[in-house]
Amino acid sequence: MQMRPAELAAIRAGEVDVAFRRWEQPRVKVGTRMRTSVGLVEITSVERVPVSRLTAADARRAGAASLAALRQGLDKVHAERPVYRIGLRYAGADPRQALRETVPDTAEIEAIGAWLDRLDRASPTGAWTRATLMLIDELPAVRAPELAGRVGRDTASFKLNVRKLKERGLTESLDIGYRLSARGAAVLDHEGHPRSAGSRVAPEPGTPLPHLGxxxxxxxxxxxxxxxxxxxxxxxxxxxxxxxxxxxxxxxxxxxxxxxxxxxxxxxxxxxxx
Missing domain, CATH: 1.10.150 (DNA polymerase; domain 1)
Incomplete structure (x- = not known):
């Protein structure tokens, strides 16, 4: 279920708690927690509703300017499909954020290394995990297509691999590209992989920009x-x-x-x- 950045920000602020979508069948389940740029968003309800039964209160809860605006938006695409009302709530920060910032001890680093080894052995294209971590370390905030091209991969499969690393808190997605987390850096340092720190620009001191698109x-x-x-x-x-x-x-x-x-x-x- 895709949501616009403004919609996500409103959900986090508690200003929006429902969304309306035209689907052939429900695409989300109650209880699902989606990882988004603002944190976890939980699905609290999913119900099919006739457009004729939508109210001004529905429009306000969805963040629409008016009931007419809500109906007009729903009629723009796939007007033949039924409308579903999806209940939403902000469910807290993405747990991967804390994971990224936690430097693992030696035993955990070795467990992560064993997991990376399994990914490499299972890959039909050969070992890729450490090379990808080192590439992101060398070139933070660089677009995925450019990174994929540097290692001779197509963008889709490269992103899929990076997503696996992100699940373990080793990398972080930026609005443009990625960066290595403290956790990922600890793994590379422990294993003795070369890191081109001398060629990287030192990060500016201060507070990073929020996700803006x-x-x-x-x-x-x-x-x-x-x-x-x-x-x-x-x-x-x-x-x-x-x-x-x-x-x-x-x-x-x-x-x-x-x-x-x-x-x-x-x-x-x-x-x-x-």
Whole structure:
């Protein structure tokens, strides 16, 4: 079940707790917890509803501007299919986040290494796990197609392999590309694999940008902005003027700045008093 970034943010904030989809058959089950960019979203109910029975309250709960807007959106694609109302709730942070930040002890590292060995032995194309970890370590925030091309793989199979590493907390997906987690780095260091730290740019100190979507992240990165503290040096108008930064990204940046005790330059108290 795909959901837009703005929809996910509203679910996390508790502003949206239902969604409506046109499906031939239900595609999700009650109790399922989906991993999303904002954390876990749980399916609390799934029921088929006639469009004629939709209400203004349904529209508000789904984050639609009005009942008419909700119905219009449902009629845009596959209008012949039945409508399902899906209950949703934010179920907390993705457990892989804490896993990524936990450095394993020696016994756990050896267990991870044994698991990587099994993946390599089962692969019809040969060993790939350590090479992929080292590639992501060398080239963080690089698009998956480019990484796949460097190791002679197609993008789909490369992404599938990276997803397996991500499940064990060894890598982290970014809006553009990936990066090695502290857990993944510990495995490479323990096994003595070469890491090209000297050729990598040291990360900027401060708070990383939140997930904004690839266009907004690309626009900020092109300007050299990779941390919230750098965003606070810009005005809201300057950020909004960047190609790729839309209302969702701007709102999400403002929320992240507020949570970090920061704000856009023109919204800082000392600026407002002038």
């Amino acid at each position: 690839a266009p907004a992240t690309r626009a900020l990165t092109a300007r050299g902005v990779v941390r919230l503290e750098q965003v606070a040096d810009l005005s809201a108008a300057e950020v909004q003027a960047l190609h790729g930064v839309g209302p969702y990204a701007l709102s999400h940046l403002r929320s992240a700045l507020d949570a970090a005790g920061l704000s856009f330059r023109d919204e800082q108290p000392d600026q407002q008093q002038r």
